[in-house]
Amino acid sequence: MIRLFILILVIAGTQAWAQQSKPLQFKEETFDFGAVAEEGGPVTHEFVFTNGSTRPVKVLTVQASCGCTTPGWSKEPVAPGKTGYIQASFNPKGRPGFFTKSLTVTTDLEATPIVLQIKGQVNTGGSATPSDFHIANGNWKLKAGSFNLGKVYRKDEFTTRDFQVLNGGNKAITFSGKFVGPAYIKVDVTPKVLAPGAKGNIKISYNGKLKNAYGFQSDNVEIQTDDESNPVKSFSVYATLEDYFEPLKPEELSKAPQLRLGMTSLDFGTVSSAGATREITVTNNGKKELNIRSLQGNCTCVTASATKPTLKPGESSTIKVNFKPQDRKGTQQKAVTIYSNDPRNPVQRVTFSAYVD
Numbered sequence: 099m100i101r102l103f104i105l106i107l108v109i110a111g112t113q114a115w116a117q118q119s120k121p122l123q124f125k126e127e128t129f130d131f132g133a134v135a136e137e138g139g140p141v142t143h144e145f146v147f148t149n150g151s152t153r154p155v156k157v158l159t160v161q162a163s164c165g166c167t168t169p170g171w172s173k174e175p176v177a178p179g180k181t182g183y184i185q186a187s188f189n190p191k192g193r194p195g196f197f198t199k200s201l202t203v204t205t206d207l208e209a210t211p212i213v214l215q216i217k218g219q220v221n222t223g224g225s226a227t228p229s230d231f232h233i234a235n236g237n238w239k240l241k242a243g244s245f246n247l248g249k250v251y252r253k254d255e256f257t258t259r260d261f262q263v264l265n266g267g268n269k270a271i272t273f274s275g276k277f278v279g280p281a282y283i284k285v286d287v288t289p290k291v292l293a294p295g296a297k298g299n300i301k302i303s304y305n306g307k308l309k310n311a312y313g314f315q316s317d318n319v320e321i322q323t324d325d326e327s328n329p330v331k332s333f334s335v336y337a338t339l340e341d342y343f344e345p346l347k348p349e350e351l352s353k354a355p356q357l358r359l360g361m362t363s364l365d366f367g368t369v370s371s372a373g374a375t376r377e378i379t380v381t382n383n384g385k386k387e388l389n390i391r392s393l394q395g396n397c398t399c400v401t402a403s404a405t406k407p408t409l410k411p412g413e414s415s416t417i418k419v420n421f422k423p424q425d426r427k428g429t430q431q432k433a434v435t436i437y438s439n440d441p442r443n444p445v446q447r448v449t450f451s452a453y454v455d
Contacts, residue, residue, distance in 0.1 A: 121151040121207050124214070131218030134190045140168075145184040145201075145214050149176045155207045160184055161362055163200045163443050164249075165433075166193060167216070171203070190220040192336075193248035194259055202443055211358075213442055220248075228264060228295075236328025237267030244334040245302045245319075251342035252310070256284060256303035263300050265292040271325045279319035282308035283335055287321065306339050312392035312437045314338050341391070343441040355411075356384035357440040359448065366421060366452035373422035378448055380417055382409040384440070392437040393417065399424050402434045423454040430454060 124147045131141050149155045154175035162169050166189050172182035186201055198217040205212075231239035240263055250257045265271050273287035284303040292298045300321075309315060314336070321331045346354065360379030367374075382388035388409040393402035399422050406415035419434055433449045440446075 121149070122155065122205065122212060123148045123150045124212075127213075128215045128217070129186075131188070131216065134188070134218045134220050136190045136192075136194055136220050138190070140187045140189045141218075142185060142187040143216060145186070146181055147176075147184070148181050149178050151207060152178055153207075154178065155182075155205050157182065157184070158204045158206055159362060161202045161204075161359075161443070161446065162186070163202075163445050165435075165447060166190075167199045167201070169201055184214060186214070186216050188216060188218075192246040194220050195248065195257075196220075197249070200443060228266075231262070231264040231266070234266065235331045235333070236323075236325040237265060237269075237271060238323075238325065238328075238331060239264040239266040244336060245300070247302060247304050247335065247337040250304050250306045250337040250339050252306040252312075252339055253342050254305065254307040256305050258301055258303045261300045261302065263287070263292070263298045265294050265296050265298070267325070267327065268294050269326070270294065271323050274322045274324070276322045277319055278322075279335075280309075280317055282306075283317060283319055285319055285321055302335060304335070304337050306337070309337075309339060312339055313394035313435055314396075340437060340445050341439070343444060346441055351442065353385045354441050355382055355386045355388035355409075355439055356442065357381075357388055357390075357436070357438045357446060358383045359436075359446060362446075362448055364419065364448065364450035366450055369421060369423060369452045369454050371423055371454070373420065374452070375418055375420045376450070377416045377418055379414055380404075380409070380436075381414040382411055385411050387411070389439045390417075390436060391439065394435045394437070396433045396435070399426065400432050400434060417448075419448070419450065421450070421452055423452075427454050 124145055129143045134141055154177050156175045157171045160169035160171045168187040170185035176182035184201060184203055196219050201214045203212040230241055233240045233243045245261055247259045271292045273290050277285040282305040286301040288299050317335045319333055319335055323329050358381045364376050366376060390404045390407040395401055401420045403418050409415055430452045433447050436446045438444060
């Protein structure tokens with residue numbers, strides 16, 4: 099019995115020592131916002147850490163996995179025994195449903211970055227008043243003139259979002275059950291017959307695997323009704339597609355591919371109307387093959403290509419970013435989003451600035 103008690107003390111002491119031995123000791127590495135109102139504006143959390151090392155530590159970069167998350171951090175070196183912070187601000191606008199985002203923290207203390215995570219559920223509920231339905235499509239009144247589904251995973255299943263509609267006319271409007279759109283989008287309206295002044299629901303379902311694309315996507319659907327004012331109602335459908343990764347155990351994560359960017363921001367300097375090209379170094383810091391699956395510029399003026407889209411463990415290559423101003427002038431802020439099979443950070447972004455003379 100005494101031996102068992104001693105063994106328990108040894109194990110507990112070893113676990114406590116392992117926790118205290120981390121150079122940066124965070125109070126928590128995952129934070130759950132819980133329910134977040136879509137119209138409530140950004141929500142923010144600070145991850146507080148203590149410098150448990152013997153020298154000052156400087157946070158070099160904090161990279162968010164999504165443009166909807168804005169990072170912040172202690173800019174000055176944190177002395178031994180003192181505390182610093184990593185801040186995450188999440189904007190729920192246009193992102194209904196469950197979310198989980200990561201922040202990759204790089205310091206001058208260790209080569210291996212620290213990954214923090216925020217999560218929660220964006221709710222679009224609330225009792226809407228007629229004044230909230232300020233967009234007219236015939237006698238249908240809606241809160242917005244398009245349907246934004248937010249993030250949709252590239253899975254062989256339909257992701258569904260609901261959008262409220264109000265009959266602002268003086269006659270009932272019947273949904274025929276018919277719509278025109280791509281095979282990866284489905285539309286349903288309930289109730290089928292919407293009485294004057296009554297509210298209904300438009301259900302938009304989207305299959306990311308059938309779409310077979312990455313990043314921001316725009317499509318169009320036409321919903322057929324007997325509305326005298328405008329029977330065929332045309333809407334844009336927006337979605338941001340990315341791969342889904344099953345949760346991995348720590349030992350599985352340690353063997354996974356890991357995309358590391360040489361930099362997350364670029365300065366093109368002064369650019370002529372002919373445009374310019376810059377290169378970014380990318381390295382696979384993981385233990386399995388890394389695949390760069392897609393590169394997306396945030397406007398038609400930005401294109402990117404990977405010199406080598408498949409990297410072995412430890413291998414480095416470059417991504418070429420090409421900026422053609424077209425008719426743009428003055429200071430420009432643009433970005434390239436990188437989609438890969440890195441399960442920690444499958445979506446990473448490089449921003450850049452340029453001045454077009």
